[in-house]
Amino acid sequence: MQGEFDSTSALDINGRPEDERDSASLQDKLDRIDFNQMKQFNPNLVGFEFDKVNGEWCVVELEVSP
DSSP states (O other): OGGGOOTTSOOOOOOOGGGGSOOOOHHHHHHHOOHHHHHHHOTTEEEEEEOTTTOOOEEEEEOOOO
16 A cells, blocks of 8 residues: 555646736735625625735625524
8 A cells, every 4th residue: 555655756736827827916906806796796795894904804794684
C-alpha cells in the first residue's frame, strides 16, 4: 500500500480562471458589488455592509417574514 503513493510526484492543481488574473484592489472589488443584483438573488436582503478599510468582513442583513 505504501508503494502506491508517490510523494515526490508533482501535484497538478486545476485553478479557476479568475485565480490567474491579477488580484483586484479592494476598491475594484467594492465597485463590483451591486446591491440590486444581490437583492435579485435573495429578495429578503435589506442591508449589506463591507469592511472598506481591510476587506476582511461583511455584514449581510436579511428580513424574514413569519
